[in-house]
Amino acid sequence: MDIRTTGGPATADEVAAVDGLLGAPEPVPYRVAHGGRITRTQRHLLLPVLHAIQDRTGWVSRGALEYACRRLSIPPAEAYGVVSFYAGFTLEPNGHPAVHVCDDIVCQLAGARPENGVNCLGQCDRAPATLDPKNPTATEVEPGGQVRLLRRVGVVNPESIDSYQRNGGYRALARAREAGGEHVIRQVTDAKLLGRGGAAFPTGRKWDSVAKAPAPRYLVCNADESETGTFKDRVLMEGDPFAVVEAMAIAAMAAGCAKGYIYIRDEYPVARRRIQNAIDQTRDAGPLGVELEVRRGAGAYICGEETALFNSIEGKRGEPRNKPPFPVEAGLFGRPTLVNNVETLVNVLDIVNGEFSDTRLFCVSGHVSRPGVYEVPLGTPLRELLEMAGAGNVQTVLLGGAAGSFLTPEQLDVPLSFDGTRAIGATLGSGAVMVFDGSVDMKQVLLRIARFFRDESCGQCVPCRVGTKRQEEILERMFASRVGDGRADVMLLSDIAQAMRDASICGLGQTAANAIASGLAQLKVLDA
Amino acid sequence: MPELIAVTIDGHDIEVAKGSTILDACRHLEIDTPTLCQLDNLTPVNVCRVCVVELEGARVLVPACSRKVEPGMKVRTDSERVRHSRRLVLELLASSVDMSLTEPQVHAWMDDYGAEPERFGAVATVAQPVKIDNELYVRDYSRCILCYKCVEACGVDAQNTFAIGVAGRGFDAHISTEFEVGLPDSACVYCGNCIGVCPTGALMFKSEHDMREAGTWDESRQTVTETVCPYCGVGCILELRVQDNSIVKVTSPLDSSVTSGHLCVKGRFGFDFVQRRLDR
Numbered sequence: 001m002d003i004r005t006t007g008g009p010a011t012a013d014e015v016a017a018v019d020g021l022l023g024a025p026e027p028v029p030y031r032v033a034h035g036g037r038i039t040r041t042q043r044h045l046l047l048p049v050l051h052a053i054q055d056r057t058g059w060v061s062r063g064a065l066e067y068a069c070r071r072l073s074i075p076p077a078e079a080y081g082v083v084s085f086y087a088g089f090t091l092e093p094n095g096h097p098a099v100h101v102c103d104d105i106v107c108q109l110a111g112a113r114p115e116n117g118v119n120c121l122g123q124c125d126r127a128p129a130t131l132d133p134k135n136p137t138a139t140e141v142e143p144g145g146q147v148r149l150l151r152r153v154g155v156v157n158p159e160s161i162d163s164y165q166r167n168g169g170y171r172a173l174a175r176a177r178e179a180g181g182e183h184v185i186r187q188v189t190d191a192k193l194l195g196r197g198g199a200a201f202p203t204g205r206k207w208d209s210v211a212k213a214p215a216p217r218y219l220v221c222n223a224d225e226s227e228t229g230t231f232k233d234r235v236l237m238e239g240d241p242f243a244v245v246e247a248m249a250i251a252a253m254a255a256g257c258a259k260g261y262i263y264i265r266d267e268y269p270v271a272r273r274r275i276q277n278a279i280d281q282t283r284d285a286g287p288l289g290v291e292l293e294v295r296r297g298a299g300a301y302i303c304g305e306e307t308a309l310f311n312s313i314e315g316k317r318g319e320p321r322n323k324p325p326f327p328v329e330a331g332l333f334g335r336p337t338l339v340n341n342v343e344t345l346v347n348v349l350d351i352v353n354g355e356f357s358d359t360r361l362f363c364v365s366g367h368v369s370r371p372g373v374y375e376v377p378l379g380t381p382l383r384e385l386l387e388m389a390g391a392g393n394v395q396t397v398l399l400g401g402a403a404g405s406f407l408t409p410e411q412l413d414v415p416l417s418f419d420g421t422r423a424i425g426a427t428l429g430s431g432a433v434m435v436f437d438g439s440v441d442m443k444q445v446l447l448r449i450a451r452f453f454r455d456e457s458c459g460q461c462v463p464c465r466v467g468t469k470r471q472e473e474i475l476e477r478m479f480a481s482r483v484g485d486g487r488a489d490v491m492l493l494s495d496i497a498q499a500m501r502d503a504s505i506c507g508l509g510q511t512a513a514n515a516i517a518s519g520l521a522q523l524k525v526l527d528a
Numbered sequence: 529m530p531e532l533i534a535v536t537i538d539g540h541d542i543e544v545a546k547g548s549t550i551l552d553a554c555r556h557l558e559i560d561t562p563t564l565c566q567l568d569n570l571t572p573v574n575v576c577r578v579c580v581v582e583l584e585g586a587r588v589l590v591p592a593c594s595r596k597v598e599p600g601m602k603v604r605t606d607s608e609r610v611r612h613s614r615r616l617v618l619e620l621l622a623s624s625v626d627m628s629l630t631e632p633q634v635h636a637w638m639d640d641y642g643a644e645p646e647r648f649g650a651v652a653t654v655a656q657p658v659k660i661d662n663e664l665y666v667r668d669y670s671r672c673i674l675c676y677k678c679v680e681a682c683g684v685d686a687q688n689t690f691a692i693g694v695a696g697r698g699f700d701a702h703i704s705t706e707f708e709v710g711l712p713d714s715a716c717v718y719c720g721n722c723i724g725v726c727p728t729g730a731l732m733f734k735s736e737h738d739m740r741e742a743g744t745w746d747e748s749r750q751t752v753t754e755t756v757c758p759y760c761g762v763g764c765i766l767e768l769r770v771q772d773n774s775i776v777k778v779t780s781p782l783d784s785s786v787t788s789g790h791l792c793v794k795g796r797f798g799f800d801f802v803q804r805r806l807d808r
Contacts, residue, residue: 468698
């Protein structure tokens with residue numbers, strides 16, 4: 001393939017940024033073809049290269065992108081499609097503000113003005129949230145309570161392997177190695193651990209399928225936590241990064257994975273730095289046993305969808321793939337892939353150590369006096385959790401994030417279990433619990449959710465690409481005016497919702513109408 | 529003999545070759561299944577979702593164009609759920625895109641599924657000026673349904689030129705060259721294979737575009753002459769579309785074993801010499 005570039009040359013700074021990551025280009029002898037198959041297999045380095053360019057120069061210029069294309073043998077039109085897909089990259093000089101201001105649901109409750117802000121930054125425990133990528137801060141967590149997953153958070157020094165080892169770290173990995181992969185998979189299966197990312201798939205079954213699939217196999221830890229109102233994985237990664245690394249090492253060993261990736265959303269720079277440090281220190285100390293690599297997201301909620309995440313690691317647009325084939329057969333680079341959420345993986349340490357109990361992390365935010373991550377046994381009544389977090393006059397709870405649903409005051413006793421929530425047509429989802437008291441303007445909340453999905457839809461399939469746009473337009477006109485036929489619009493919304501649920505490629509489109517439908521139905525905002 | 533897989537579609541039992549899609553099975557049974565992004569000579573991308581069917585045991589509808597048959601599958605193509613999604617896909621598209629030049633079959637499907645795109649009211653569309661930056665073909669993205677076919681034809685499915693890709697995301701996603709540069713500045717080689725696969729008239733011969741603008745384009749006055757390309761020795765089959773004794777457009781049959789519908793710049797656009805008239 002010929003790489004045709006017609007823009008100006010890259011600046012010295014831009015060349016240095018790219019070469020800093022890829023190494024200096026080898027001199028090309030006269031009449032020898034460059035590029036070729038070996039270069040093309042470097043496609044997966046596109047996002048890291050784009051980050052390197054933007055970190056150094058503040059944006060991705062045409063000259064810089066075309067230089068990267070020549071180095072990686074990527075057609076410029078395709079690379080442009082990738083850069084323009086991710087909200088984290090900008091094609092304008094100074095196209096991003098120095099500080100990102102969140103104006104998503106919880107931050108609006110805390111006073112953020114609904115204009116031009118970014119989608120949920122995953123800091124709802126300290127709303128209204130901002131992010132200065134050059135000077136990020138971590139959440140200070142006070143240790144305490146009867147906790148298992150969170151027991152080291154706020155206790156250990158997250159930057160020190162010694163501190164981690166003094167607090168029980170790397171015991172599980174040693175045990176797992178001694179017992180062998182098959183034994184570990186049986187332990188995980190027997191513990192009946194269900195995935196914490198939202199789909200609640202039995203973890204043991206997934207591990208077993210991958211272990212039996214042909215090599216090479218990959219491990220992917222999904223740390224792209226971007227569901228509105230969700231920040232538990234950030235707290236785990238910031239507060240106990242070695243636990244995530246240890247759990248990945250166990251998973252890679254058990255399923256026989258050649259390499260592991262952890263894909264961390266771009267908005268979590270502290271977590272990214274600490275995980276990288278934990279990998280480096282563990283590798284230097286010896287016990288890692290598998291190559292682990294941190295991959296940095298670039299501002300796309302959809303990349304939390306596992307197949308979109310694979311595409312993103314591969315250097316492509318974060319468009320979900322059609323399933324089947326499922327990741328256990330054909331995932332990252334087309335190979336069998338074990339993909340687990342951060343919280344799911346960390347549970348494995350206690351399973352191996354024989355200290356597992358079925359607790360789960362919930363992110364409580366909004367109108368509560370003590371927002372934060374709470375660890376409670378599965379099945380705990382929601383009301384109990386709300387009391388722990390200091391909720392007062394609760395009008396409604398948005399359970400499971402933007403893809404979840406609103407509960408009525410009568411539903412607040414629902415047990416926080418997969419079956420319990422399913423019985424009332426809700427879902428635990430990502431563990432987000434957003435609390436609203438009587439002062440909330442529900443119309444604003446629903447509009448913000450509609451904007452979120454319109455903004456985050458990848459645009460690949462028609463029901464979601466156009467459906468999320470129409471959903472937002474119709475809500476806007478319904479709320480803006482009391483003239484006109486409101487019932488016709490409600491009917492339209494319901495028609496769109498059904499098609500998005502039934503015919504979208506992935507979970508984003510399939511759930512993009514849930515919260516709005518439940519909000520409209522249960523809260524009767526039209527009558528407000 | 530390939531291995532046969534038994535499936536049931538709308539109550540009809542059928543055996544099809546292993547590796548076939550549900551769409552293949554539907555076509556064997558002559559069940560009319562709408563498709564927009566599917567084409568037999570391109571890799572299925574299953575993005576338009578108009579071919580969805582109901583598969584027993586599946587939580588959501590599945591795309592017939594890419595889902596392979598498995599033994600014992602029970603499929604419904606005419607259920608209320610299927611009809612609803614197909615109708616909504618057609619409505620959502622037609623509410624945002626100018627589909628007036630889309631293949632007549634698509635309009636028949638819109639009637640069949642009762643699509644009423646006007647019911648969304650005044651909403652955003654992808655309307656934009658036509659891009660005319662060369663003498664051979666024009667790009668009118670206000671007609672683009674984002675079926676990805678042109679990207680596939682420009683890429684690994686035919687031409688391996690990669691001059692265009694999908695850029696942006698969500699409702700703003702669109703087909704584009706790098707940095708939206710004009711075709712002369714892009715990697716385009718003017719093979720026109722993107723025009724050959726475009727179902728909506730978004731990509732069009734400039735000759736056709738100009739005649740439509742002038743009001744002289746009239747398919748009822750056109751004849752199609754099949755011939756072999758006069759240039760190299762490959763022997764590509766050409767279909768010359770002729771109006772008023774002038775070639776106005778060149779295509780190649782999708783089922784041609786030589787071309788699979790794809791041509792090069794000479795076969796597609798190099799026909800001026802045929803009709804050079806000696807009016808000195």
